[in-house]
Amino acid sequence: MKETSCKDCGLIIEIEHFDMTHQYSCPRCQSIFYRPGESFDLVLVMALSAFLFFIPTLFLPILTLTIMGQSHSVTLLEAVLFFFHDGYYVIAIIASSVGVFIPLVMLFLIMSLIIPAKIGRPIKKLKKLFLYYEHLAPWSMAEVYLISIFVAIVKLAGMATLKLDAGLYLFVFFLLSYYVTVSWFNAEDLWNHYDEMED
Amino acid sequence: MRKIYGITMMKWKTDISEGRVLCLSCEELHSLGDNECQRCGAEIYQRKPSSIAQTWGYVIAATLFLIPANLMPMMVVTSLGSDEGSTIMEGVIYFLSHKDYGLGLIIFIASVAVPVFKLSVVYYLLLIVHLKQREKALLGLKLFHIIHIIGKWSMLDIFVVALMVSMVQFQGLATIQTGAAAISFCAAVIFTIIATEKFDPRLMFDN
Incomplete structure (x- = not known):
């Protein structure tokens, strides 16, 4: 009942x-x-694979641009840091947090919510993490970011010669598996899970 | 007893009539008088506090920010010394003139049609509550669900500009800078998202 x-x-x-x-x-x-939602095991596997996709993107170049014989390759870390060079702090903070920081924090929160539930630890300490998750969830926009990467590439292709590098593919996989993780995870199930354990 | 579409129905049991409070975080039902959810520790209330006033505030702010967002350049491309600014509509026209109808349509829907539609829906929802239009509540709720789903897609153009700014960094040859519209557009979208978060759809059914 x-x-x-x-x-x-x-x-x-x-x-x-x-x-x-x-x-x-x-x-x-x-x-x-x-x-x-999907079972916690599946969500955990997806979250872990998202992390694995993310680590190499930090060091690999995401794309190489050539304009009039001069080429230049960018890594994700450089791209994020470059945001802060020009003084466009608001746009910089929003774009880099939505694309990189919020997904990472959300993945961390999801994993730290699921693992204790799996090994049957008490909920008291988890209340805070759960509330952070609830506050952050509306700002998770990986699917929008994915499409905007596609649009930006098409726009850039009209201005310069583009070569897409391994880092970009990995980053796209990272966003995709993050998106799957978030849509499979049902935070409410966590409480149903604990309620069932008590019964 | 109340009349909906001419049919007399029994009064529904709601959280207000039964004196119950729902936790919006974990969906546990509490009795009236509790301030904190016993299960997840979130603050609980029967209706979101000052929901209507806050929604009005954010939606008006969003409307004001949308005006400069459409009139000023979204991004400025400097190539070999010449500056070229383009507004949102000019970006759409660029794709259409290059026969990229799909992308042009996506950008038009995401950055022009959707923000305007969302704001009009929020105004409509507020009017439903203010004018006590109980029979419009079901339609209002459908629209509310729609703007909830499409809300984040308006950020598309902002991300495109930000990505291009960070990727094109040729000293002297070509640079891309964000225009004045980017920040106001960003503010308009974020304020609209907050306005929908603050709005409590249950208020439409309470009248």
């Missing part, structure tokens, strides 16, 4: 036998209030 209330219209909903593998929607406003 699970009692909850619809986030979107406030209706009180009683579910006789709550099943974590089913999707539930509100009888009054039809909005989905529970969507099952």
Whole structure:
């Protein structure tokens, strides 16, 4: 027996036998209030692979540009640092945090939420991490960043000769596996998991 | 008893009528009077505090920022000494004139159509609450879900400009700089996202 209330219209909903593998929607406003996530093991594997994709991108060049015989290759770290050279701090901070820092922090938070749940540690210490996760979740925009990489490459191709390097492919894989991790992870399941453990 | 679409229905049981409080972080139901969720430790309230006032504030700020964002150059390309600024619409026209209809359309939708649509929806939602239009609540909620999903896509153009600025760094030959529109556009998008976060859709159903 699970009692909850619809986030979107406030209706009180009683579910006789709550099943974590089913999707539930509100009888009054039809909005989905529970969507099952993938198993924690799968999420953990995806999060770890995202980390593995990220480490080499720091050192490998992401692309080489040639304008009038002069070529120049950029690594991700250089690109992020270059943001801060020109004094466009606001844009620089937003673009680099959405593309790099928020994904890394989110992956770290997801892993540190799942691993204790798997080994059955108490929740008390996890409350803070969970709240950080909830506050950060709306700012996770990896899918938008992926498309903007594609658009930027098409735009640059019109101005200079471009050679895409290994770092860019790895970075795209990093964003993709991060996106999969976030969409598979259902933070609410964490609490259902602990509730089931108590029963 | 209330009338919806001419049909008399039983009054629904809601969190307000039953005196319950829902935690928006972990979705645990509490009784009235608690200030903190016992399960996850988040602050809890029946309706988001000063939701309508905050939504108005952010949505008006976003509208004001959208004006310079569309009139000023988004990015300035300097190549061999000549400066060339381009606004959002000029960027769209660039892709259309180069027969890149797909990309032109994506940028037009993401940076012109979507921000305007989102702001109009937020104004509409606020009017539903203010004018107590209970029968419009279901439509309002659908629109609210839509702007929630497409909200972040307006950041697309900002990221494109930022990526290009960081990748093209030829001293003397060619540089790309962000224009004045980039920051105002960024502010408009972020304020719209905050406005939708602050809006509590349950207020539409309470009337």
